[in-house]
Amino acid sequence: MAPKLAMAGVNYKTAPVSVRERLALSNGMLESALSAFPSSPDAPEVLIVSTCNRTEVYAAPRSDCSAVPEPVQLLARPRDLRAEDLQPYLYQADDEAAVRHLFAVAAGVDSMILGEHEVLGQVRNAAEAARKAGTLGKVLDRLCNQAIATGRRVRTETGIGQGALSVASVAVELAESIFADLTRAKVLILGAGENSELVAARLVDCGVNSVLVGNRTFERAAQLAERFGGRAVHFDALDDELCHADIVIASTGAPHHVISCGQVQLAMRRRRQRPIFCIDLAVPRDIDPLVGSLENVFLYDIDDLEQVVAANTRERESELPQARRIIEEEAASFARWMHSLDTLSTVLALREKAERARDEEVRRALGRMRSLTRGEEKAIHDLSKALVSRLIGEAIEQLQSRACDEGTHGRVQALRELFALDEFDCDATRGQREEADDDSVA
Amino acid sequence: MTVSPELLLIPAVGYLASGALFARHLHSRREGSASLAAWVAVGVIAVHAVIAVARFASAPYAPFASMAESLSLYGLVCAALSLYLQRTYRAPALGCVILPVCGLAVVAAAMLSPERVAALPQLLRSPWFFIHIPLCLLGYVAMMLAFGVSMLYLLHDGLLRHKRLGILHRHLPPLNMLEHIARRLVAFGFPVLTAGLIAGVVWARSLPADYTGWHAKGSAALVTWLLYAAALHARNLAGWRGRKYSWLLTLGFASIVVGYVVVSLVNPGAHDFR
Numbered sequence: 001m002a003p004k005l006a007m008a009g010v011n012y013k014t015a016p017v018s019v020r021e022r023l024a025l026s027n028g029m030l031e032s033a034l035s036a037f038p039s040s041p042d043a044p045e046v047l048i049v050s051t052c053n054r055t056e057v058y059a060a061p062r063s064d065c066s067a068v069p070e071p072v073q074l075l076a077r078p079r080d081l082r083a084e085d086l087q088p089y090l091y092q093a094d095d096e097a098a099v100r101h102l103f104a105v106a107a108g109v110d111s112m113i114l115g116e117h118e119v120l121g122q123v124r125n126a127a128e129a130a131r132k133a134g135t136l137g138k139v140l141d142r143l144c145n146q147a148i149a150t151g152r153r154v155r156t157e158t159g160i161g162q163g164a165l166s167v168a169s170v171a172v173e174l175a176e177s178i179f180a181d182l183t184r185a186k187v188l189i190l191g192a193g194e195n196s197e198l199v200a201a202r203l204v205d206c207g208v209n210s211v212l213v214g215n216r217t218f219e220r221a222a223q224l225a226e227r228f229g230g231r232a233v234h235f236d237a238l239d240d241e242l243c244h245a246d247i248v249i250a251s252t253g254a255p256h257h258v259i260s261c262g263q264v265q266l267a268m269r270r271r272r273q274r275p276i277f278c279i280d281l282a283v284p285r286d287i288d289p290l291v292g293s294l295e296n297v298f299l300y301d302i303d304d305l306e307q308v309v310a311a312n313t314r315e316r317e318s319e320l321p322q323a324r325r326i327i328e329e330e331a332a333s334f335a336r337w338m339h340s341l342d343t344l345s346t347v348l349a350l351r352e353k354a355e356r357a358r359d360e361e362v363r364r365a366l367g368r369m370r371s372l373t374r375g376e377e378k379a380i381h382d383l384s385k386a387l388v389s390r391l392i393g394e395a396i397e398q399l400q401s402r403a404c405d406e407g408t409h410g411r412v413q414a415l416r417e418l419f420a421l422d423e424f425d426c427d428a429t430r431g432q433r434e435e436a437d438d439d440s441v442a
Numbered sequence: 443m444t445v446s447p448e449l450l451l452i453p454a455v456g457y458l459a460s461g462a463l464f465a466r467h468l469h470s471r472r473e474g475s476a477s478l479a480a481w482v483a484v485g486v487i488a489v490h491a492v493i494a495v496a497r498f499a500s501a502p503y504a505p506f507a508s509m510a511e512s513l514s515l516y517g518l519v520c521a522a523l524s525l526y527l528q529r530t531y532r533a534p535a536l537g538c539v540i541l542p543v544c545g546l547a548v549v550a551a552a553m554l555s556p557e558r559v560a561a562l563p564q565l566l567r568s569p570w571f572f573i574h575i576p577l578c579l580l581g582y583v584a585m586m587l588a589f590g591v592s593m594l595y596l597l598h599d600g601l602l603r604h605k606r607l608g609i610l611h612r613h614l615p616p617l618n619m620l621e622h623i624a625r626r627l628v629a630f631g632f633p634v635l636t637a638g639l640i641a642g643v644v645w646a647r648s649l650p651a652d653y654t655g656w657h658a659k660g661s662a663a664l665v666t667w668l669l670y671a672a673a674l675h676a677r678n679l680a681g682w683r684g685r686k687y688s689w690l691l692t693l694g695f696a697s698i699v700v701g702y703v704v705v706s707l708v709n710p711g712a713h714d715f716r
Binding site: 273 | 474602609611614681685
């Protein structure tokens with residue numbers, strides 16, 4: 001049986017960046033790529049999800065007998081690529097597997113950084129672009145909404161998106177658990193290395209607006225300070241600056257401790273024991289480890305931070321089974337909805353087919369019996385209607401009342417085959433289309 | 443109609459249960475688990491308020507005329523204010539410290555309450571009654587909340603110091619916010635408590651007989667007052683912050699428990715002036 005929904009795509013696991021970059025579509029390009037697809041009643045529904053790690057196309061036929069679109073072709077089309085060239089990098093899925101895949105993408109389960117939040121916004125943007133371009137129909141519209149809801153549900157009901165996953169973001173998380181308001185915190189950077197710059201940049205992103213930079217060469221300190229809108233300080237003035245700093249980031253290349261326990265003790269006295277958060281990113285360490293034992297001083301070295309990253313990664317991974325359970329639940333609910341659509345169209349087709357057969361047979365019979373009164377003709381019509389209704393009415397009622405039951409899908413398929421409803425549907429649709437064409441010509 | 447004091451066991455168990463729900467939230471990754479606990483607590487507070495009002499309606503003088511009634515009212519006010527603090531500072535962790543203490547206070551109230559609310563001795567029927575007791579109770583409420591906040595501070599500080607970061611750490615408010623809340627509570631509670639104690643002394647002096655001599659409850663109250671005065675000084679003058687300050691507030695609350703509950707249980711008549 002032909003799929004009702006199909007997807008194809010490439011992602012960071014299947015394709016190198018050289019392939020991904022050729023397929024990637026930015027937000028602005030997404031809409032124009034989608035508007036190139038026809039949005040007529042016969043054209044398939046199309047959704048393109050494109051991020052730096054993946055480009056995926058989802059497609060569904062708009063009616064039961066319109067051609068099932070080939071998502072690989074749709075994927076290749078916006079960039080004028082050949083589908084065969086993409087084949088080695090491609091993954092494809094149909095129906096429930098495709099639904100499950102999009103739900104997993106929206107939940108961040110399929111992301112390079114497990115549980116990342118951006119992807120949910122990207123799925124939302126993809127849906128919005130497709131909606132604007134008119135390529136979303138009944139099926140994909142519901143699919144998008146449910147994918148976004150699933151992404152949200154997974155993030156609120158599991159811890160898959162909790163806990164920082166990089167040294168810089170762990171440092172920020174720690175700073176936020178000591179200082180409620182980072183905008184008031186003063187940061188002192190010692191050593192203008194790449195690591196300290198990364199951490200400082202994240203802190204500034206999170207609201208810190210007072211940055212002091214001390215470095216062996218003053219010029220480099222001034223450069224970095226300028227980048228963060230801060231001030232460069234001389235190493236000699238360290239004791240003075242230490243008593244003003246709430247967060248100290250040290251990553252100098254010095255072979256010995258740059259900050260001693262005595263210095264911090266003195267600073268703590270001068271700052272009236274206000275808490276201080278020291279981040280030592282240097283190897284060998286810049287801050288005397290004894291500093292960590294002082295009251296109201298919180299010292300984390302690079303190993304501590306990396307251990308937190310590792311623990312958070314493990315914690316997120318441990319949430320995977322729970323996340324997958326939610327995705328399964330949501331995919332099953334979507335599949336039930338799809339089946340209920342099938343049931344509805346089957347019921348309509350069955351009724352239509354029975355009605356046509358009845359009408360034909362009654363006409364034929366009436367043609368042979370010419371001397372009937374109007375009343376007798378009506379009686380024959382009523383008889384035929386009653387017969388049809390008794391024969392198929394009960395089956396239809398059963399189907400409708402159990403539209404969402406487990407085994408209904410199988411019964412619907414059997415019914416479609418037994419009564420050859422697939423061919424009937426397409427004939428009927430073709431007939432209607434021809435009638436519509438005739439009307440428009442007339 | 444009399445309302446049986448055993449009914450107070452319902453809110454008491456409710457407070458313990460909602461405290462447990464808040465504790466569960468601290469170990470849960472689900473974001474909605476705190477609001478469930480908060481709604482349960484709101485329900486329990488409403489039930490408690492109804493029972494308390496029904497009890498006082500039968501023998502009204504003031505809802506804090508005996509040790510048991512005042513404990514029940516104390517639990518009610520503490521629970522309500524702790525919910526307010528939680529909402530204001532987004533600190534659901536506070537619930538798992540404060541609500542169980544409220545639960546215990548209400549259990550004690552249920553155990554100690556007589557079947558009917560006792561009438562107030564004639565001697566104590568004075569306007570001072572409505573100044574001394576509410577002020578002291580309000581001061582105790584503020585100090586208990588400050589104690590809850592200090593407990594959270596000590597817990598969070600310990601986790602950060604020992605680098606045990608995880609779900610629990612993520613659910614706790616930032617250290618300097620906890621310290622700020624505790625400081626404000628003490629800054630409010632200390633003058634209120636001081637005024638309450640002064641009112642008590644003035645009232646005792648205005649009575650026909652001399653009741654200003656030393657007795658256990660008065661002495662315990664003085665110790666409590668001195669401890670909080672010391673905490674305020676230590677913080678403002680000697681720069682005691684963080685853990686040291688939190689331990690002082692914990693000690694202060696322990697002395698409140700001794701002066702308010704233990705002394706009254708060991709020596710029931712000491713503060714009755716009969």
